[in-house]
Amino acid sequence: MLFAVFLPVLLAIFIPFFSKWKEKIHTGYFVLLAPLAVFIYFIPHVGNDFSPVSQSYDWIPSLNIGLDFYLDGLSLLFVLLISGIGTLVTFYSIFYLHTSERLDQFYVYLLLFMTAMFGVVLSDNVFVLYSFWELTSISSFLLIGYWNYKEGSRYGALKSMLITVFGGLSMLGGFILLSIITETTSIQAMISQADVILSSEYFGLILTLVLLGAFTKSAQFPFHIWLPDAMEAPTPVSAYLHSATMVKAGIFLVARFTPIFSGSDWFFVFVSGIGILTLVWGSYMAVRQTDLKGILAFSTISQLGMIMSMLGFGTSAAIYAAVFHILNHATFKGSLFMIAGIVDHETGTRDIRRLGGLVTLMPISATLAFFGTFSMAGLPLPFLNGFYSKEMFFDATLELNESSIAFANVLAQAIPYLAVFGSIFTFVYSMYLVFGTFMGKQKLDQLKIKPHEAPIGMLISPIILVLGVVLIGLFPNLVNSSFLAHTAEAIYGQSMEAKHVQFWHGWELPLYMSLIVVSVGAILAFTRKYWNGIYSFIPGKLSFNKVYDFLVDQSEKASAKITNVYMTGSLRLYMALILVAILVCSFGVLWITDGFAFENPKVDEITIQEVLIALTMAAAAICTVFTRNKIAAILILGVVGYGLALLFVVYRAPDLALTQLVVETITVALFLLCFYHLPNLRERTEKASQKLVNIIISVAFGTLMTVVAISAHSTKLFAKISDYFVETSYKLGGGHNIVNVILVDMRGIDTLFEIVVLAIAALAIYGLIKLRNKKEAE
Known part of the structure; x- marks a missing residue:
């Protein structure tokens, strides 16, 4: 597994060489080998007799940190999504990105992101997982800001990084507490100590910190605001990061720690509460958008909220539905992002107000879009995979367990209604997306490019994904026992039988809920222009984007004020601040940890020659401060260095003495070479208070060095x-x-x-x- 994880980044080393031939052969063809090889490597693990596989490699054994990889059903699902969708996205990018683009940078960033995601889903060590986690934030920052000449790209990249890194640091705090409580850094070992974690007084803090990391990465309310702005990235990036991989990292994190956290009712309150709120808000706001990728961004937010809420339910039915929808969402949402990119590529715009009637001009793209959007809407058709997982979601909302927390019981009763409400708007934005783009009146005069069907190379990837939609829809039990059941077991923490999925299961309440969604959603979709004005009231002018912009703006202003206080151009002030900071931190640590120790060790007798050398060095150091002649200052400073070399000789360290002599000779020579450029050592004009501060800092720093030397020599910890x-x-x-x-x-x-x-x-x-x-x- 080690080679599979690092294969993409190893290939990235050779991208600069491959890009030299990009005019003859697109760089993407070379990059395609990495995700394809990883997919082929892991696909044989799919099967009824699958059992977890673990591998470990030493890294920092003194801190109990190793490259520990663990492949179970959960990590297998994600690694196949990352490599499979990565292969299709890379192939799509070959036809989407022209060779005039900076392909070397793009593919290096993409391969770096692949390695980071592989590391996240396969790591069993919490600190290794965190390292890969932050690498996803860095690489996604580079990918989102790929077109850095656009202000929107820079803004979106910075926004995504600030929010996700904030969550990542919070998650790190939770991991540190987990490792302290369980005395291990292994996730599987932590799962085996779930009762210890649940009974810990720090459990509430751990749960909050870890969920912050998951919520920020998976764009859960109110941290969802970074995802729409990330749509400034090239469409291959959006199709990869924001539909199948990065935004599902938070989903993966919650799923991985579900066996630990699900024993608490607060896990249901936080995860399901935020998840269902995200579903409702994301689907509601998607209808407001006019940019195709903006609609898909908010639809992704709503779908992630739906998956998150199911993980919070904690029941076997809900977890199985969540796993099924993770797979289904990757197929239809990945294809829709690619179709949006095709529309933009072939018409010159993503503004849905300028689009319409493209079905006759782009029939293949339109057909693919119909399959993808109808599956996303959960239309009750037997060849659409989205309907099955949507039905399972509705069914799971009706089977929630009772809780000892009153609010949790109220939330459990409200969830089925919120699920239907959010799904109604899911249906609305799905119809708005497909009919607004491909049906209706053509507006060719508002398009920059005369529309035509995309080249076959650009269509292959979405065709494969749509085939996945149809095949899973026609044969929903094809990968149940051999694939999805293993994933659900890894999350549930117990053995689980494969759920038999079927299109018709009788006139039951989940079906009625679906019929309500379709009927009410259809009415709202075709009367949208009459009630669209509601968005001027809800949310109106309120926006979490304004909160983010305000916080960033105030942070920058405060930082500028603080920086202007000490960035005065005074070297003396800079040195004083640095030394004071060292003094405060060092003395503070010594005081808090009771770190000072003094022991009168048995040492050799100090001879007169050592005393004379030391006194000479001290006198030279003091004289350096008071001399006004530049040459004299250089020579006197050299006395200190040569005196130290003599001490090395006395203490029988000839190698150190020779090294010190060479360094000191070179230093003095360099000072003399730049003699002309040295400042004049004129009489200082500092005030008495400044001189007093200088003396205090000098004496204090000298005292610190003495204390540290004595304490270090007297402390025998090892x-x-x-x-x-x-x-x-x-x-x-x-x-x-x-x-x-x-x-x-x-x-x-x-x-x-x-x-x-x-x-x-x-x-x-x-x-x-x-x-x-x-x-x-x-």
Whole structure:
């Protein structure tokens, strides 16, 4: 699994080379290999005899953090969605993105996102999961802002990152508390200690923090506001991130921790309450939109709310329905995003007010759109998969368990009505989307491009997804026992029999609820222009976007005020602030942890030569402050360094002495080389109060260093590592010089990277000098 997770990012290393040939062969053809290979690798795991698979690789064993991967039914569903939809989206992007675009950057970002999502759904270690989680935020930020010359793209990218990273940091807090309580970082081990977590006094805080991470990532109310603005991304990004993968990461997180949290009634209140509210609000607001991707964005919000609410129900029927709808939603919503991209690509606009009558000009796209939207609307037709999971959702709302919390019981009674209300508007925006785009009067004069059908390459991906819609609709039990049942079991935490799904199950209440949705939704859809004015009252001018903009604006203003206080251009002030911060933090930690320790160890007798060298160094350091001659200051400062080299010699450390001599000689030489550019050491004009502050900071910092040195020498928390180096330097490194063996062999990678850093710095300096010379020449 390790190779499968990191395959996309490994391929990304070669994208700059592939992009050189993009005029002859589109870069997407190379990228296509990564998700396709991962899909082929995992597809054999689908089967009735499936059992979980785990793999572990050491990473930071001292912190109990390893690359631990766990493949069960839940992670298998998501990894197949990520790789399968990723393959189709990549193929779609080949025809959507022209070779004049920055394809190398786009595909690097896309592959980085794939790796991040694979890591999220396969990680069993909470801190590794968090690392991949934040990588999804970073890579999605880059993808949403891909067209960075557009203000909307920059705004949407920043908005998504701020909200999701806020949730991610909250989630990290919950993970830290979980690891402390259970004394493990393994999710499966935490699940086995669910009773310990539920009985913890920190359970409420843990639940809140983890759900914040899930709600922000899956665009739950009121954090949903980032998703519509993310539609500024290219359509392949929207089809991938915002229908099948990133926005479902929060769904995955809730599903993964359901075996732990579902034992609390508050889990139902938070998850189902927010989920059903998101369903209602998202579907209601979708009808208000005029941009095709805007409609799909709010429809995604509503569908995610529906799935989230079912996970909160906690019953076996609800979990099975949620799993089924995760699969169904990926098929019809992914195809609809691609169709929206095709319409934009072939007409030059996504404004539904300028579209209409395209069915005769784009018959294949229209047909695909009809299948996708009717499935999303839950139309009772046997060849549409959306109807089955919608029926199961209605059925689950009627079988909620009683709770010891009064509000939970009230919510349970209201949920069926809210589910019908939200589904009515789901039907309305579905009809609005498909009929407003493809039916009615043509408005060719309002289009930038004369519409025509998309090339076959762009149609293949949505055709495959729509075939998935139809096949699942015709054969809903095809993957029940071999696939969906394993996923539901992983969430439910207990063995579960595969639910038999059928189109006709008698005249029961869920069917009546569906008929109400279709009949009322049809009336509202075809009379929309008469009641559309309600949006001027609800929500009217109220918007969570305004709250977000206000908070960001005030944060920037406050930050600017604070920055202007200390960014005065005074080097003295900067150094004073840095040193004071170090003093406060260091002394504070020593005080709180009772970290100071003093022990009178047995040391060698101090000789007169050591005292003389130390006094000379101290005198030189003091004289440096008071001298007014630049050459004298450089030479006196050199005395300090050479004195330290002498101390190394006295203490029988010739290697360190040689190193110090070389460094000090180079430093003095460099000072002399730039002698001309050094500032004049004129008499200082500071006030007496400033001088007093300087003295206090200097004495305090010197005291801190002394205290830290004494405490570090007197504290013996661990066995001395020097004994290990003494015993093994010759055996492992083959050298008698212990310092050299440590630097070259035992810590060779550190030394290598230090050299690399120096080389990078040298290249940067060379580039700056070359740029300056070029500008001077011009």
